[in-house]
Amino acid sequence: MSGAGALLGPVLAEINPEFFHERTEGNLPCQASESHLFCWDWATEHLDRYGTPTLQQLELVVIAVLAGFVIAFGLAILGHRVRWLRPPLLAGTGILFAIPSIAFFLLLLPLTGRGKETAIIALTAYTLQIIYRNVVLGLDNVPGSVREAARGMGLTSRQILWKVEVPMAVPEIIAGLRIATVSTVAIATLAVFAGGGGLGTQILGEANLKFPTTIVIAMVIVIAMALFFDVILLTIQRLLTPWRRARAI
Amino acid sequence: MSLFSLLPPAAYSFGGALEFIFSKQTSNVTGGNKVGGIDQVLELAAAQIEVSVLALLLALLIALPVALYFGHRGVGELVAVGIGNAGRAVPELALVALVALVIGVGTGTLVLVLAVLGIPPILTNTFVGIRQVDRASVDAARGAGMTELEVLRKVELPLAVPSIMQGIRGSAVNIVATATIAPLVGVATLGEFILGENVYGADGVLAGAIVVAVLALLFEFGLAALQRRLTPKGLKLQQASE
Numbered sequence: 431m432s433g434a435g436a437l438l439g440p441v442l443a444e445i446n447p448e449f450f451h452e453r454t455e456g457n458l459p460c461q462a463s464e465s466h467l468f469c470w471d472w473a474t475e476h477l478d479r480y481g482t483p484t485l486q487q488l489e490l491v492v493i494a495v496l497a498g499f500v501i502a503f504g505l506a507i508l509g510h511r512v513r514w515l516r517p518p519l520l521a522g523t524g525i526l527f528a529i530p531s532i533a534f535f536l537l538l539l540p541l542t543g544r545g546k547e548t549a550i551i552a553l554t555a556y557t558l559q560i561i562y563r564n565v566v567l568g569l570d571n572v573p574g575s576v577r578e579a580a581r582g583m584g585l586t587s588r589q590i591l592w593k594v595e596v597p598m599a600v601p602e603i604i605a606g607l608r609i610a611t612v613s614t615v616a617i618a619t620l621a622v623f624a625g626g627g628g629l630g631t632q633i634l635g636e637a638n639l640k641f642p643t644t645i646v647i648a649m650v651i652v653i654a655m656a657l658f659f660d661v662i663l664l665t666i667q668r669l670l671t672p673w674r675r676a677r678a679i
Numbered sequence: 680m681s682l683f684s685l686l687p688p689a690a691y692s693f694g695g696a697l698e699f700i701f702s703k704q705t706s707n708v709t710g711g712n713k714v715g716g717i718d719q720v721l722e723l724a725a726a727q728i729e730v731s732v733l734a735l736l737l738a739l740l741i742a743l744p745v746a747l748y749f750g751h752r753g754v755g756e757l758v759a760v761g762i763g764n765a766g767r768a769v770p771e772l773a774l775v776a777l778v779a780l781v782i783g784v785g786t787g788t789l790v791l792v793l794a795v796l797g798i799p800p801i802l803t804n805t806f807v808g809i810r811q812v813d814r815a816s817v818d819a820a821r822g823a824g825m826t827e828l829e830v831l832r833k834v835e836l837p838l839a840v841p842s843i844m845q846g847i848r849g850s851a852v853n854i855v856a857t858a859t860i861a862p863l864v865g866v867a868t869l870g871e872f873i874l875g876e877n878v879y880g881a882d883g884v885l886a887g888a889i890v891v892a893v894l895a896l897l898f899e900f901g902l903a904a905l906q907r908r909l910t911p912k913g914l915k916l917q918q919a920s921e
Contacts, residue, residue, distance in 0.1 A: 532891070
């Protein structure tokens with residue numbers, strides 16, 4: 431147990447070895463202190479170092495969620511059409527969801543090597559179940575009477591799907607996307623284990639782990655990013671479903 | 680040019696990882712002490728299971744009564760759903776690292792922070808599950824003379840089992856996954872292999888990942904089986920016919 435702390439440093443120290451020195455050689459009062467929860471002086475002076483990791487994390491999240499959405503949406507349509515495929519699809523995406531992300535990142539290393547591609551694959555796999563479940567739920571929630579009416583108007587199955595069922599399922603679909611995106615923003619912090627960059631690089635490593643300020647900054651950026659995506663998706667939902675606002679009035 | 684720069688970067692292979700799991704390997708930093716092997720793997724896995732189960736129980740103990748009470752009363756929806764949403768946005772790595780610095784290392788700290796991470800899914804799903812129970816069923820139960828506690832225990836709770844169990848499964852996934860980085864708070868779990876590449880080598884890292892994945896799936900399958908047992912028969916028939 432006592433050995434645990436000693437193990438951590440060297441593994442991920444490669445991330446920014448000069449960090450500790452930079453911090454201790456400065457002359458600002460709280461920089462080298464481990465007892466300060468947050469050092470404003472250091473933070474304002476070094477905020478620029480979080481730019482690249484933030485953009486990396488943003489990239490991981492956007493690509494993973496988009497890829498996850500395309501795949502999960504396709505699977506959900508398949509499950510909607512072919513009923514007996516539902517249990518295996520749910521179980522399959524469930525297994526991908528249940529495997530801890532850290533393990534997933536590492537398990538891909540022998541296959542795809544270190545890098546952001548590996549991180550994106552694991553994050554995409556993680557989003558599938560959340561989006562799949564919600565799309566299926568949304569399509570199922572369309573009342574039978576609406577479907578009958580559409581059929582009565584002479585719409586084909588394909589037209590019913592795209593012009594009636596999918597638009598009516600938008601709230602559930604976006605709800606799924608919101609959960610998937612917010613979770614992925616948080617989990618992308620672990621992409622550092624796959625060598626995929628991101629804000630985790632500012633948390634792991636011997637110097638970082640002893641310096642609360644950097645951990646707090648990284649945490650705040652991650653939470654702000656999650657909130658940002660949540661608001662964007664909520665806005666998209668409002669724009670896509672004008673009839674719901676009308677009904678609310 | 681030194682000899683080291685000629686060596687290839689750490690090579691990850693499943694074969695090496697499996698060997699690491701089942702037989703002790705020579706490490707290049709422990710001075711002749713061998714590392715890995717099934718004994719150490721099982722010991723660390725047991726430690727991870729122990730802290731995970733403790734944290735899950737603590738999360739249940741806190742979240743379940745609160746969510747059942749407020750779900751039954753039908754108040755506090757914004758708070759219950761909000762906590763679930765906020766919980767998802769918290770980066771576990773940062774939280775665990777910060778807690779280690781602020782509160783200190785140790786098993787107690789670890790179980791506490793894991794429980795905190797496990798609370799939101801249980802709280803939200805239990806609340807929503809109870810609220811979604813058909814009001815007609817609840818009114819019928821009241822009409823039949825049940826007390827509020829009986830309504831909750833005999834009607835709402837059984838009908839909300841699928842939602843509650845989904846929350847517990849989500850919580851367990853979070854907790855087991857985060858228990859992997861327990862070495863950050865000074866508790867040796869399977870993360871010891873993952874975070875200790877300099878001691879355990881690339882094979883150790885991958886071995887740790889394999890065992891963590893297996894462990895998480897065991898939790899998931901175990902809880903899924905429990906869900907099937909706890910779900911009322913009528914609800915299963917209804918789901919099957921949908």
